[in-house]
Amino acid sequence: MRVGCPKEIKNHEYRVGLTPGSVREYVAHGHEVIVESKAGAGIGADDDSYRAAGARIVPAARDVFEKADMVVKVKEPQPSEWAQLREGQILYTYLHLAPDPEQTQGLLKSGVTAIAYETVTDERGGLPLLAPMSEVAGRLAIQAGATSLQKANGGRGILLGGVPGVLPAKVAIIGGGVVGLHAAKMAAGLGADVSILDRSLPRLRQLDDIFNGRVHTRYSTIDALEEEVFSADLVIGAVLIPGAAAPKLVTREMLSAMKKGAVIVDVAIDQGGCFETSHATTHSEPTYEVDGIVHYCVANMPGAVPITSAHALNNATLHYGLQLADRGLKAIAEDRHLRAGLNVHRGRVTNVAVAEALGYDA
Ligand code: NAD
The missing domain is CATH 3.40.50.720 (NAD(P)-binding Rossmann-like Domain)
Incomplete structure (x- = not known):
């Protein structure tokens, strides 16, 4: 799979979806990784450190959204980002859709398959991708x-x-x-x-x-x-x-x-x-x-503290991210914890709590 990581564009967001260490893991699993130039600047990771980890650096976010099969981010996509998502693509990030009908509409329209970090669960009933924050x-x-x-x-x-x-x-x-x-x-x-x-x-x-x-x-x-x-x-x-x-x-x-x-x-x-x-x-x-x-x-x-936060977040997201990259939609179908993270799929809100909060049928 081609995994892509754009630079975060939300105001004062300095974290990054993939650290160089995570890039190396995806590459070791046989995936191609593309990273927008300067995506890691906020945590002190320059383009060379991403290249050394095996990533290809692309000049603009547009290149990531256009070419990646899976986009890994930190914050919910902003309007200019959700306009670039497309059907057949996986988005893996925090979404917080319940209070955000506008973003939900944008994701539904795009046809993207969106996994929200905050609703992925673990064996003990916890929210493992929320805990590090x-x-x-x-x-x-x-x-x-x-x-x-x-x-x-x-x-x-x-x-x-x-x-x-x-x-x-x-x-x-x-x-x-x-x-x-x-x-x-x-x-x-x-x-x-x-x-x-x-x-x-x-x-x-x-x-x-x-x-x-x-x-x-x-x-x-x-x-x-x-x-x-x-x-x-x-x-x-x-x-x-x-x-x-x-x-x-x-x-x-x-x-x-x-x-x-x-x-x-x-x-x-x-x-x-x-x-x-x-x-x-x-x-x-x-x-x-x-x-x-x-x-x-x-x-x-x-x-x-983006350095600490980005690494702590990557420690928690890597395991599920690799499953998604390795097995695509099959990983979601076969793992109930990842499935709990599925919020939007091909034009439908798929998470019951999120759907109820927004008045959609799940
Ligand atoms: P958690 O579920 O681990 O812990 C919440 C605790 O509150 C539980 O132990 C629960 O029993 C207790 N509780 C519930 N009602 C109570 C009451 N009336 N009196 C005393 N205790 C009560 O949650 P968490 O991960 O520790 O998160 C706590 C809050 O911090 C959440 O709202 C979370 O969203 C927020 N948070 C904010 C930021 C931020 O940047 N501001 C960052 C991370 C988390």
Whole structure:
């Protein structure tokens, strides 16, 4: 198969669908790989490193879309990209179609077979192509929170780990899934006093085993939530109810009982956020203040660290990508996890949840 990778064109997107390391794997499987010139610039991978991995460099995205049997990307195709897709071609990327009828129409019209990273499943019922970005966002949440807590950035002016003789900062993490676990690892690693709240007792047991007493776990009742949030210097919002908007667990009224200069990092902002006062921000202006509380609500946190994010994403996408390249549509027919990723095929929306959200018949 001829596998193609264009440069990402979405605003401030620096990741790339194929790293040179992934290119080498596709080539080792006998595939031809074409990569748009400078596609890897955002992660410091130049055209020569792609050539050394076995890729052919083509000057424009048009060449990739025209010649590739499978297009591997990161972000959902933009209008100029979906216009170039065609029937018989496989598109393998994040799509997030449910809130995006316009893109859905574009993909349906093109006749392309589109696999969405975010709906591919694994044996344990997880979403393996979404998890690496939650790992990145969870770890980054603590870096963002620590910086925002500095006085010059509007925060209380407290160091997460304290120093000998001075107490560390208190960090409350609401939601102990992938984001919450990785945020807790970073915060605990820096020496902060960390609590994780979750509604799942089995998950709290797992977290207790992982941290072996280093982190407090709490069942997330209203009482527990208020107690943790009101006493925290840094609050991380990391809840997820699959397929639903994030519940507003911290109201505007509650902000007045928090410490002045405390920081909220609402990682769940891509699902609407779990703080009533959250609205999405960007890397160029990541924070704002409401009632003396600093809010950091960047909707694409992994974009800040494209080198880490692109490699983490490739680690997760490579296995399924190779299956698609090796066996084409047969791989989708024979593997239910890949089939769960199939969102659009020959003019039809094929994923039930996506179809329901958009009012199509699956
Ligand atoms: P996850 O499913 O692994 O974890 C979510 C956790 O929330 C689960 O353990 C669940 O039990 C818990 N939860 C649900 N309701 C709760 C409640 N009322 N109180 C306490 N806990 C509750 O999800 P994840 O991968 O950790 O993702 C968390 C959020 O972060 C999602 O909205 C995801 O889309 C988002 N995310 C954002 C970015 C970004 O750049 N902003 C990047 C990656 C992920």
